[in-house]
Amino acid sequence: MREILKIDTTFAKQIEKECGEDVNLCYQCKKCTLGCPLAYAMKYKPHQLIRAIQLGQKDLVLKDQSVWLCLSCQTCMTRCPQNLDFVMVADAAKIIAQHEGHRNPVLEIDAFNNSFLSLLERFGRTYEIGLVMLIKLKTKQFLKDVASGLPLFLKGKFSLLPHKVENVHVVRRIFAKVKELESK
Amino acid sequence: MKYGLYPGCSYEGTAREFGESVDAVCNILDLDVEELKDWICCGASSAHNTSHLLATALPLYTLVSARKAGFKKLLAPCIACAWRLKTAIKEIKEDEKLRLKAEGVVGRKFEGGTEVFNIVEFFTEEVGLKKIEKAVKKPLKGLKVVCYYGCMLTRPPKVADFDVPEDPQSVDNIMRVLGAESLDWPYKTECCGVSFALSRTDVVIKLCHDLLEEIKKLGVDMIVVACSLCQTNLDMRQKEIEKKYNTKYGIPIVYFTQLMGLALGAGSEDIGLRRLIVDPSPILKKKGIL
Numbered sequence: 001m002r003e004i005l006k007i008d009t010t011f012a013k014q015i016e017k018e019c020g021e022d023v024n025l026c027y028q029c030k031k032c033t034l035g036c037p038l039a040y041a042m043k044y045k046p047h048q049l050i051r052a053i054q055l056g057q058k059d060l061v062l063k064d065q066s067v068w069l070c071l072s073c074q075t076c077m078t079r080c081p082q083n084l085d086f087v088m089v090a091d092a093a094k095i096i097a098q099h100e101g102h103r104n105p106v107l108e109i110d111a112f113n114n115s116f117l118s119l120l121e122r123f124g125r126t127y128e129i130g131l132v133m134l135i136k137l138k139t140k141q142f143l144k145d146v147a148s149g150l151p152l153f154l155k156g157k158f159s160l161l162p163h164k165v166e167n168v169h170v171v172r173r174i175f176a177k178v179k180e181l182e183s184k
Numbered sequence: 185m186k187y188g189l190y191p192g193c194s195y196e197g198t199a200r201e202f203g204e205s206v207d208a209v210c211n212i213l214d215l216d217v218e219e220l221k222d223w224i225c226c227g228a229s230s231a232h233n234t235s236h237l238l239a240t241a242l243p244l245y246t247l248v249s250a251r252k253a254g255f256k257k258l259l260a261p262c263i264a265c266a267w268r269l270k271t272a273i274k275e276i277k278e279d280e281k282l283r284l285k286a287e288g289v290v291g292r293k294f295e296g297g298t299e300v301f302n303i304v305e306f307f308t309e310e311v312g313l314k315k316i317e318k319a320v321k322k323p324l325k326g327l328k329v330v331c332y333y334g335c336m337l338t339r340p341p342k343v344a345d346f347d348v349p350e351d352p353q354s355v356d357n358i359m360r361v362l363g364a365e366s367l368d369w370p371y372k373t374e375c376c377g378v379s380f381a382l383s384r385t386d387v388v389i390k391l392c393h394d395l396l397e398e399i400k401k402l403g404v405d406m407i408v409v410a411c412s413l414c415q416t417n418l419d420m421r422q423k424e425i426e427k428k429y430n431t432k433y434g435i436p437i438v439y440f441t442q443l444m445g446l447a448l449g450a451g452s453e454d455i456g457l458r459r460l461i462v463d464p465s466p467i468l469k470k471k472g473i474l
């Protein structure tokens with residue numbers, strides 16, 4: 001008797017549960033990848049990531065940088081003939097990765113996301129200089145962006161201190177509740 | 185009609201001149217726009233890839249505030265804010281489980297009733313081109329521009345529900361009404377690298393270089409934008425790109441609302457022209473607009 005190849009569909013189902021998108025709709029036309037501005041930097045291109053999810057290649061998707069390089073420009077999902085929303089799929093993969101203890105392998109993007117959210121939780125709003133400083137500390141690239149950022153500061157577009165936000169307690173409460181629910 | 189304004193975090197920061205020019209234009213057009221007082225950050229580019237619930241709960245709070253304040257229509261000038269707010273409305277309406285969870289987190293009930301507008305949608309569909317045309321005092325005669333829409337203004341179509349996603353015309357139409365010549369070009373909706381500005385700057389430099397190269401060929405006076413991320417990336421990084429690729433652009437990146445302000449008779453101070461890094465005033469003076 002011929003052996004039947006079994007495919008592990010758990011990961012595809014996990015993705016669907018997180019974001020509602022069914023990756024099996026994809027028939028590999030590659031339109032997503034052809035329009036993707038980040039495909040040049042991704043080891044696995046969008047259509048390949050989807051294929052990998054279809055085939056249950058969870059580690060390949062979660063441990064590699066590719067999915068983290070998606071910057072949600074929405075070109076792929078706008079063009080997909082199957083109406084598959086790859087941005088939702090990528091977000092779901094990122095969320096699952098974080099829940100399962102994988103760190104974002106792209107250090108700078110990880111530093112940006114963490115700094116952004118921790119400042120938001122603390123001050124209730126984005127605070128640009130604080131954001132730049134935190135990213136510098138986390139990535140140890142101290143001189144980066146000094147030359148480009150200075151004009152912004154001189155033109156009054158960067159403030160040194162965080163803006164005062166009256167309902168910062170609301171933001172903190174929302175963060176706390178989300179953390180509480182999601183750690184369950 | 186009374187409109188609520190959701191300024192977002194960049195309105196007084198990196199997009200300060202955008203805010204100033206939106207305020208100036210609304211004043212001249214005598215529009216009843218009032219800031220929503222009780223708002224919080226939408227979570228922008230970082231919440232949605234960390235927690236779906238957080239990315240829904242943050243906008244939900246603001247949407248309920250808007251309704252409480254009596255705003256049936258809410259203007260969100262920052263394109264990323266408009267995207268997050270519109271996404272939240274759509275998802276809350278379609279996914280009852282998510283709605284209940286987010287309501288629990290925020291401690292407020294979502295009843296809908298507030299429509300969110302991006303800034304271009306607001307001027308073209310709510311205010312209308314006719315009203316803008318009538319208010320023109322100083323036509324932008326002889327000014328040659330390209331309009332750059334970037335990624336979030338028309339995408340994702342199921343959320344933005346605005347203009348033609350692959351070939352938008354709304355900002356071009358505003359420019360034409362103001363008297364400027366707006367050229368067609370193929371990179372209107374390409375991406376500038378958005379939120380990678382402070383993380384993977386190399387990506388932003390490459391993508392903006394591709395855009396600037398294409399624009400250079402067209403020989404236009406300036407690039408017109410509607411998004412503060414596009415503006416900041418193309419303006420602030422231009423020197424760095426010129427250095428890296430050993431070339432010269434010197435192309436001003438101007439908000440469409442700043443040009444609206446000029447054509448409608450606002451002073452250059454009112455629209456924050458001096459805050460732009462590549463200075464548009466020489467070319468504007470040459471054309472007799474400033």
Ligand code: SF4
Nearest residue numbers: 026028029030032080
């Ligand atoms: S465009 Fe859609 S169907 Fe085509 S490869 Fe990409 S995800 Fe699959």
Ligand code: SF4
Nearest residue numbers: 036070071073074076
């Ligand atoms: S949303 Fe992500 S995957 Fe899709 S085209 Fe943009 S960068 Fe590429």
